[in-house]
Amino acid sequence: MQRGSNLERLGDYNQAVILEGIRLAPEGISRVELAEETKLSPQTVSNVVRRLLDDGMVREDRTIINGPGKPRTVLQLENNRLLGVGIHLDPGVMTLVAVNLAGEKVAEESRPIPVGSQNEIIREITDAVNVLIRSNRHKRANYVGVGIAAPGPIDVENGRLINPPLLNGWKGIELVGPLSKSLRMPVTLAKDTVAMTIAEQWIGGGQGHNNFIFTYVGSGIGVGMVIDGQVVHGVSGNAGEIGHFVVGETGVECGVCGRSDCVASTLDRTFLLGLAKEGGVDLGMSEEDIAADPNAALGRLAEIAREGDEAAKKIILMVAERLGSALGTLVSVMDLDTVFVGGHTWNDVSEFVLEPVAAVINRHFLGAGSHAVTVQNTALGTSVGAMGGACLILDSHISPRASSLLLR
Amino acid sequence: MQRGSNLERLGDYNQAVILEGIRLAPEGISRVELAEETKLSPQTVSNVVRRLLDDGMVREDRTIINGPGKPRTVLQLENNRLLGVGIHLDPGVMTLVAVNLAGEKVAEESRPIPVGSQNEIIREITDAVNVLIRSNRHKRANYVGVGIAAPGPIDVENGRLINPPLLNGWKGIELVGPLSKSLRMPVTLAKDTVAMTIAEQWIGGGQGHNNFIFTYVGSGIGVGMVIDGQVVHGVSGNAGEIGHFVVGETGVECGVCGRSDCVASTLDRTFLLGLAKEGGVDLGMSEEDIAADPNAALGRLAEIAREGDEAAKKIILMVAERLGSALGTLVSVMDLDTVFVGGHTWNDVSEFVLEPVAAVINRHFLGAGSHAVTVQNTALGTSVGAMGGACLILDSHISPRASSLLLR
Known part of the structure; x- marks a missing residue:
């Protein structure tokens, strides 16, 4: 049976819609424009923006005077308020990137694809993520998690690879559970082309x-x-x-x-x-x-x-x-x-x-x-896979999806 | 930019969810079960059910005593409260059906596929729909509209057929506008296989x-x-x-x-x-x-x-x-x-x-x-195309879709 929705879901969803509206306007956008484009009431936009300002997700950038009437304050994203780590597992090489809310790559790291036991693989990836996070000025607390783009077939339910034809020794390797435990942050896994598609939608030509x-x-x-x-x-x-x-x-x-x-x-x-x-x-x-x-x-x-x-x-x-x-x-x-x-x-x-x-x-x-x-x-450049992983985790945290309105 | 949602949308959506829950339980379902399955609060379910009872969409059927505790009243759909007309345009034959909320065919009508000018075609279809509606005991006011399943390619935006390879003389025939005018009810058009798929989802094995x-x-x-x-x-x-x-x-x-x-x-x-x-x-x-x-x-x-x-x-x-x-x-x-x-x-x-x-x-x-x-x-039987048309129009009126939560 289809699930219903409630006020709390509605509030979270509208906040995500407004945050996305601000994210997609790098030049800045006013409350009035947000209300026009999202069809939300000015009152709702105003309330949500106040919450986003309090959370440090957006800032009031400058005031635009455009003809008669009240000058409009322009809102901009705090690009580095949240970041995501993306990992691309490719035959031969593992690429890691740190990406901020604006889709900017703030750090990158490449290593040979780990080989060894399940534990050795997890240890190597954990180390690579920690090195990546320490390599830039952003605080660990600002990272929402890690998204992994892996060759299929994958077993999403159990967070593991099934039998990637080109990744030797990775048959059945479990990633999501062990990694989120060792990194103490959320980890999500998607097939590489699915993750890349999310990057195309988030920061590429697929926007809009x-x-x-x-x-x-x-x-x-x-x-x-x-x-x-x-x-x-x-x-x-x-x-x-x-x-x-x-x-x-x-x-x-x-x-x-x-x-x-x-x-x-x-x-x-x-x-x-x-x-x-x-x-x-x-x-x-x-x-x-x-x-x-x-x-x-x-x-x-x-x-x-x-x-x-x-x-x-x-x-x-x-x-x-x-x-x-x-x-x-x-x-x-x-x-x-x-x-x-x-x-x-x-x-x-x-x-x-x-x-x-x-x-x-x-x-x-x-x-x-x-x-x-x-x-x-x-x-999207050559690190599209890793960018996809980062967009996957950022997307799952902040993007408005109609399906996220439904009760769980 | 993604659109937001509001309380009114939320209310309509939850009503559609509960109506669908009752529709999919032909044996009847209690308020408690509805709340469990839709994840909605008992209060919301109770309010929505009252509205559905007032509208004559559902009825309280019987009381079930199941172990200790308060006896539960079972809700059932008023199957014939709303009906839809479905039309399948097929090479050679035009099939029309009237279908109620339970997916039951209450009337059927077949005619040779109309040939002639745009006006002649519209007149013939209008006549066929009127004959179909008059052929059964249900009031015209209970019909939500007409759904047409047509061979592609179709031009949804302008409600017309583009150039159906097997329908001679139907190139560019406009259906939605003229028919909704002559019938004075909503008319919607979909490609035949799309409409059939909606029937499979609504009343066939695709349920669930x-x-x-x-x-x-x-x-x-x-x-x-x-x-x-x-x-x-x-x-x-x-x-x-x-x-x-x-x-x-x-x-x-x-x-x-x-x-x-x-x-x-x-x-x-x-x-x-x-x-x-x-x-x-x-x-x-x-x-x-x-x-x-x-x-x-x-x-x-x-x-x-x-x-x-x-x-x-x-x-x-x-x-x-x-x-x-x-x-x-x-x-x-x-x-x-x-x-x-x-x-x-x-x-x-x-x-x-x-x-x-x-x-x-x-x-x-x-x-x-x-x-x-x-x-x-x-x-689904051989009239799957016409059934698809009927489900298309019923679906657009009462089905809960996450996308219908969004503001227009």
Whole structure:
């Protein structure tokens, strides 16, 4: 049965709405403007703002005189009143960031991904978080907690990783319980692409977009979806698996779904380097060097394509076509109008791939009679995963979600 | 900027929550149970129930004495206090139903799909609705309005059809404005599969499920999605286009997406009857009869398969495999755990196709470490489209949605 709501929930929610209104106006916003935009009564806005001022969450910045009438006082966020720690667990590297309410990165820390027993892993992450927090001038008490962006599948309920294909030795590692105990702060866990999507919504181009897809193209491919302002987590927190949409034969079996016609197999290094060889692309590397460092070879392929080599471009554009096909299919079934794309691999080639991908998505999009689909590079940098973790924990503390109105 | 909420919204919402609680308990429910399940205070429940009693929406049915303590009065819905009209626009036929709050069909009416000018179409639909309402004992004043389930793409904003591929002469026909004027009641429009999904949620197996996919397999294929209790409409109301997920070569070009490897082309009559001929399936019809009535030939194919013919079964199971592949892909990207399937074509073969489709979906589902996917036949009958229209209008009037808490 649906749950009801009450006055206390209502008050918390309206406070979150007003705080978000102030957060999204870095130039400052007046009480009158807040009331107009949130549709709340001036009295409610005034009461809530007083509480936010008392809590040191916002400050009265300056007074604007704009035509006749009473001068308006502009409110601004106390950016550093609350901060969140974000952790991105990636094959090879663990990235940590500290992020304030304005979405500014105030500290960053990178370490090799911990290996060892459950206890050793927890000890290493605890140490990294403590070093990160001590590395900047903000007090520990201002941190609301830690958000972890991890490769799926994850077990949200028990706060653990299930069996991340690319993180060796991390099968079944429990994070949320042990870490919140050792750090003595709240810890939350989300799938990496879900966390990145929250970052896109919080501090990226997704601000003000209630419906969009975030796409990550890196060592793997994944998406996050926002529908009517809500990030889609899925029933087990594992939404976003677009990698196995069927898009065309590659001849290389995908290690995850076992087929050879999915997007993931199209991004396979063996497949792409095989095409480069067939197409006579000169990577300027010996066969042995290519075999020894296929990632470097792929980077070279992208570089050559960027420099205008037609054979190399043809391969990259084929990938773009297939990626666009999968995204066009997803956009059609969800009926969305905005797609953001980012990730290491994407950044290497986005310059000449963005437009073709956008064209393919719109060609496949079936609601063309109703609207077009806009495709943009994400403005979030390479630490998008860790930023996602930080936004995840900040978001869970202060963002207004209609669902948070409901009684628990 | 996110909108706030206020006391009035809160009151309306809690009333809707309690009404739904009573609706979902056909055996009756007490105030104490309502308070437990909705988490609302006994005082709030008591006040809201009084209002619902005054409005004639519910009645006090009987008193239950259950162990020691005060006997509890059981509340039941006044099923016929409000009704909705649902209209399904389908190629060939327009089906109308009148549905009460309990989801019971109290009247039904079928007519050939109207043809003619905008005015002629509106006149015909108006007449059909008036005949339907007069055909039963319920007063016109108890009808909350009319919900229309129409083939996409639709233009929700202007209440019109854009260019339905299978409805000849309906391009650009405006429905909502003209019909609400001529009927003098609210009219709302949704894509057919979206409306059917609301019916599944309201009165079908989707009751109590917050995350599921409804799949319609008929002359076309489409889905509806429910995420965290909210039906996905899409930014333009056109969500649900699963028909063009790539699933395997057919050699028959799809009339909509132009490819020959999508689910829709797999359901193509020419493709399926070609396979039957190749496979030596004896449909007991001459080539001329098959060409003259391919639908009858397809029905015969399903019948023969049901009777156990191996060659016919092989074709149907190939279709099941491809349908399961598309659904498995969708379920993975959304991370859902429940799929309902229905529709004319599905009903013909569900008996021996349900299990294989469920197996394929689970084989393709990538979150297998976290949970399984349950696949069920829909309990909604063949008038699911019209029922969907009726549930659409009833739902918009009385269902509690977290989003309805927000100020407009």
